[in-house]
Amino acid sequence: MPKEKLNILESTCVPLPLENIDTDQIIPARFLSATSREGFGDNLFRDWRYNKGGEPNNSFVLNNKKFYGKILVTGKNFGCGSSREHAVWAVYDYGFRVVISSFFADIFRNNALNNGLLPVILPETEVLILLEMISLDPSLKVRIDVSEKKLEIPSAGKSYTFELNPYKQECLIKGLDDIDYLLNMKDKIVEFEKRKGI
């Protein structure tokens, strides 16, 4: 399905300075029984966000009113573990459009890009500095420019270039997805099958 387009985004950030956050933390398995893509945001980081009794855990960052915005900044190896795309749907449904980390698990990164969620990779030390800056100033704004592949922190005069292959860059900017691309080359696929005797 065509996705929401993403090109320029300026937003405050939510800091989550933990490493190796796996997709079971992002969305626990017991919430995977749904058959639609919507509504997973309510259970994003469920077991960190709520106590056993279901009341909000005030020490968790999503329950801290100081921090809000469309950008999640987090520790390395974000999204490791299960391939569940529900994790990306949960992050997106909650309202995030960009996740910044020093590296992402492969399947999570693919899933994110297939859903219009941009994973931005910065060097580990820069992520740590950014996390520190946000905790000192929750109103700090980060500007993402997909067509320029740039991340800027205007108030600090910082600017970084991030990696994104041109194909995915175009998909994000135009709100296209891979299935459209593949459906358009069905002839090629059938030809391949014939050649291989499949």
Added chain:
Amino acid sequence: MASKTLFDKIWDAHLVRSIEAGPDVIYIDRHYIHEVTSPQAFKGLEERGIKVFRPAQTLATADHNTPTKDQHLPIKDELSRNQVNKLIENCRKNGIDLFGLGHQYNGIVHVIGPELGYTRPGDTIVCGDSHTSTHGAFGAVAFGIGTSEVEMVLATQCILQTRPKTMKIKVDGEIQKGVTSKDIIMYIISKLTSGGATGYFVEYCGTAIEKLSMEARMTICNMSIEMGARGGLIAPDEVTFSYLKKTRYFTDNPFELKIFDSWKNLKSDRDAKYDADVNINANEIRPMLTYGTNPGMAAAVDENIPVSEKAGEKPSSSFLKSLEYMGFSPGEKLAGHNIEFVFVGSCTNGRIEDFRAFAELVKGKKKAPGVTALLVPGSKLVEQQIIKEGLLKTLNEAGFELRQPGCSSCLAMNEDKIPAGKYAVSTSNRNFEGRQGPGARTLLASPLTAAAAAVTGKITDPRDLM
């Protein structure tokens, strides 16, 4: 011609198109699907008004949220029941073979595919499940995908993927007594860390790997994802071929055995270059156990928990948070710690050899009082084999019962949950917070180490009981 790795040979043979400065379009030979990650994909196809492109190359099972008791009754949980029914409906509409709940071949997707002969050398295999890497044990390029990608494969039998880098992990030496392939892979992950192979496709080789059975090789490839690898494979050899010859597909279709000849050359060229090389000495590997909340946080059962991730460095807040969740202190001794649950099963260790190992160790002993054991075969065929070999009798005599097949407590989508705060020695693949139930504390181990814990009620080195 330049030398190639086995991975590159298979990838190149399935390359339909290379997008300039973008991903590759890869043709998929075999697509496994299950109830949890497929409904949104089928819905996507419906919204586009298209049907499954190659239903004969798609195979379905219900495993993730199915109960492991009373499988003849309707599933109690409404959402799970709805999801399983949706799979039945989607398979029927699209002409996909389904080995659903109650079927004689039902079981965990990564157990049934190989044991029935659907997983083959040289194939590209995907499934909406990260442990699809399991199938790499047959010399296939197999990897887990998300639901959007499931939709792509259903729609076009192709997927867009960036070509991963290659890593060779060579395990040489003698595997010691009491050490299983689970310990080998846990040892490797503990060395490389849970993100250490991210971006790579691994090939396992070496004298220790060559000696392993297919079941043991599947355990190794299965956990490739736990160090972040896109997948892991092992070149096929006589062990692979004789396993495949005994599977249902080839006993039913003996005239197809000529296909085996085409698999004999599936190996990396001798001087093929990898992007990374890792050498492991099998002699050094002891029975392993995790102590933290990711599979990289593991030590030998007879070791103490480290005081930080890297010797001589200050522990990180993530490390301390992890130990706090587990109720452990830095430097604490692992052996002797009380445990309450034991789980044997999953796509990692739910095969016949795993139950043989468990039964062998508990034979003539009794389940420790206060221990709840969940023994869950990976499939109906594994369940039958357990009975046929008399293992069930051994297990029953030792005070254990066998449940029905499914993913069960590995991810606790069904009722098989470990209660908050309780310790479970589990033969599964993930010790993430809450993985086996909210607040559950998972200690990953081999079936032998699980058996040792089950009869002593404590973390126990299985070599002490052998």
